[in-house]
Amino acid sequence: MELLLQTIINGILAAGIYALVASGLALAVGVVGIVNFAHGEFTMIGAFIAYLLFVSTGLDPFLSLGLAALVLFMVGAITYLGLIRPVLAAPELNQMLLTFGLSVALQNIALLVFGADTRVVSTSYQGATLALGGLSFGVPPLLAFALSVVILGALYGFLDRTRLGLAVRAVAQNRLAPGLLGIETQRVYLLAFGLSAALAGVAGVMLSVMLYASPTVGFAYTLKAFAIIVMAGLGNLRGVVPAAITLAMAEALVSTYVPGGGGWVEAVFFLVIFVTLTWRSWRAA
Amino acid sequence: MKKVWMVLLAVLGLAGLALAQTTVRVGVLLPISTVAGKAALNGVQLGVDQVNAGGKVKIELVVVDDGNAPATAVPALTKLMTVDRVDIVIGGLASGVTFALSGPVKQYQPLFLCIGAASSVVEQAFSDYGRFFHYHPWDYHNVAAALEFFKYLYDQGARRVAILYEDGPFGSAGIQTYRQQLERQGYTVQAEPFKSGSGNFTAILTRFKGFRPDILYWIGYDVDALPIAAQTRQVGLEPKLIYGAPPAWPTGFEKNNLSNDVAGMTAWLPSVANNESRRFVNLYRRKFGEVTDEYMAPMGYVIALSLGKALEAAGSTDKDRIAAELAKVQMETPFGPLSFKPSDTGRTRFQGFNQNIWLQFQYLEGSRRPVFPASRAARPLRFPGNY
Incomplete structure (x- = not known):
């Protein structure tokens, strides 16, 4: 029973960062209508910002969250204005090739600048644990989970309770009607893509503490984020958190209870995409 | 008139020395964007400096990045062999990359001085290739x-x-x-x-x-x-x-x-306490202003030094004569003594170090x-x- 409870805790804690990465991707897909393959590279930039600040000033990575979010918002805005906006009316395949190209370019720039090596930061709490009965809560994943809850809460609050947020949701639901009502869709797109990148950057900062900074750090999380937004329904922001919890829980259960499950974990998200899409097409038929 | 003759003799002497000096271009194929690859390259360059400073042979390096990926390494090797036209290649750090290079290496037939690639899959891949010198221990x-x-x-x-x-x-x-x-x-x-x-x-x-x-x-x-x-x-x-x-x-x-x-x-x-290791650390610090922990640095250094010895003994740029002399090399290194023997499985003919260096x-x-x-x-x- 203790093992099961610990597994559930492990799954829930992992879900926080999954949801953070996936929410950013869902914003790009749902509001702007762009499948952003470079989302993982935005995460990587966040991780390197935290790492560089730590190495140069000794700043705790969690204290660089705000700066990373701001820098990534600007990176996202510039990307939108320079690359995404010109192809908004282009066929989807062109858009995807563009973001895929951006992903490869950013990764290779990082390789040229930082090399392929894995870089780690050093904080006093990386190995810290909170014990509750026989259960243990790692402090970094707990912090990342709590921060993810706060940030996603703020995001949902913004989307639900502000005029601008409502405009974002309106554009996500219908691309033409909000324009007829006087909503500047281009500004909404700019905001949504900037926010999407900022969320990725924040997730990157957390990954720099829990894992490492490297040119490929965002890749695995982007794949999982794709599985989550597919499960949630493309563009469905509300569905991201439950989908993230489902995926993280499935991974934790497979890893704990399936013999040799550690090697199967990465296959879980493929299974999730496969089952979700198949089930949806059966239901629609 | 006497002075003119002396100057003439000196010029002829220097020209003769230059002609006698064996110069060889060596390709270096390493993942230079990784810490291990950069350290290996530094080690090779340091060793080449030592060899060239000796004045008897001269090594010129042509460095290319293998990108730590077969898809980059194979064209990079092809460029070394067909454009730069080198006869000797130092490289093969990662096993996967080196395995992928086995076909092109056999095609172009260079003297291949392998710095890493511990997997015995690589040993098998190069088992029928006589110009393969593997310095690193096998898995x-x-x-x-x-x-x-x-x-x-x-x-x-x-x-x-x-x-x-x-x-x-x-x-x-x-x-x-x-x-x-x-x-x-x-x-x-x-x-x-x-x-x-x-x-x-x-x-x-x-x-x-x-x-x-x-x-x-x-x-x-x-x-x-x-x-x-x-x-x-x-x-x-x-x-x-x-x-x-x-x-x-x-x-x-x-x-x-x-x-x-x-x-x-x-x-x-x-911190390994032997004379060659201390010498390497001092030279490395003098050239690069730091000390490295990466063992690929002394490995690259050893490869360059042993190649220098073989070149000197061969007195020729012919790769087979160099290979024959390299096979006879015996030297002290930062890892301990180096000499080439057939590998333990007998698959390859020239194996440098074994488990004793770990x-x-x-x-x-x-x-x-x-x-x-x-x-x-x-x-x-x-x-x-x-x-």
Whole structure:
């Protein structure tokens, strides 16, 4: 029973960062209508910002969250204005090739600048644990989970309770009607893509503490984020958190209870995409 | 008139010396964007400086990046052979890349001085190639050295080993052999695969808690080092030793408190006390302004020096004459003595080092210290370690 409870805790804690990465991707897909393959590279930039600040000033990575979010918002805005906006009316395949190209370019720039090596930061709490009965809560994943809850809460609050947020949701639901009502869709797109990148950057900062900074750090999380937004329904922001919890829980259960499950974990998200899409097409038929 | 003759003689003498000096272009094919690849290149350049300073032979390097990927390495080798027209190539750091190079190498027939590539799959791939000089020990040498250490740990009271191995070719290729060998030594073994780079080990480590391992032995990559060290503590596993076997450790890991008491295996550390090692450290510091922990640096240095000796003895740029002289080279190196013999399996003809160069180290307060074997230890192993 203790093992099961610990597994559930492990799954829930992992879900926080999954949801953070996936929410950013869902914003790009749902509001702007762009499948952003470079989302993982935005995460990587966040991780390197935290790492560089730590190495140069000794700043705790969690204290660089705000700066990373701001820098990534600007990176996202510039990307939108320079690359995404010109192809908004282009066929989807062109858009995807563009973001895929951006992903490869950013990764290779990082390789040229930082090399392929894995870089780690050093904080006093990386190995810290909170014990509750026989259960243990790692402090970094707990912090990342709590921060993810706060940030996603703020995001949902913004989307639900502000005029601008409502405009974002309106554009996500219908691309033409909000324009007829006087909503500047281009500004909404700019905001949504900037926010999407900022969320990725924040997730990157957390990954720099829990894992490492490297040119490929965002890749695995982007794949999982794709599985989550597919499960949630493309563009469905509300569905991201439950989908993230489902995926993280499935991974934790497979890893704990399936013999040799550690090697199967990465296959879980493929299974999730496969089952979700198949089930949806059966239901629609 | 006498002065004119003297000047003329001096000029002719210098010209003669220049003509007598054997000059050879050597291709260097390394993943220079990685720490290990950069260190290897630095070592090669340092060795070449030494050789060229001797004045008898001159080596010119043509350096290309193998990108640590077969898709980059194969065209890079083709360029070295067809555009730069080198006859000698120093390279082959990663096993996967070197395996992919085996076909093109056999096609272009260079003298191939292999710096890394421990996998015996590579040994098999080059088994019918006579111009292949492999300096680095093979994977079965690595296993032998690690098992020697585990034998020592058994004598210290360790009985249970939990093995975390990445499920790619690097981690899973020898896992059954490892398991059998450890069980033969008297250990109880529990082994679990993981996906390298996933960063999530809590589930497996939680499961290991029931097994109460004395040693947590992980075979993976640098990306896994910190998550394993951190999550081992987070789940309260408390092994007596965390022993890692990645090809390279992450940058900055030594400065992280979580690295304290983590042990691993390397072929060389700057604190190794032999004359050649001290000489290498001094030269390296003078040229690059720092000291490296990467054993690929002295490995590159040794390759360049041994090539210089062979060139000098051959007095020719003919690759077969150079190969024949290289096969006879005997020299002291930062790793200990070097000479070439057939590999233990007999598959390749020119094998440089074996398991004797490996040493076990332990991270302590920001640096790696040799702890085993006793003859090369700078301090005793901390066992049990404090995790």
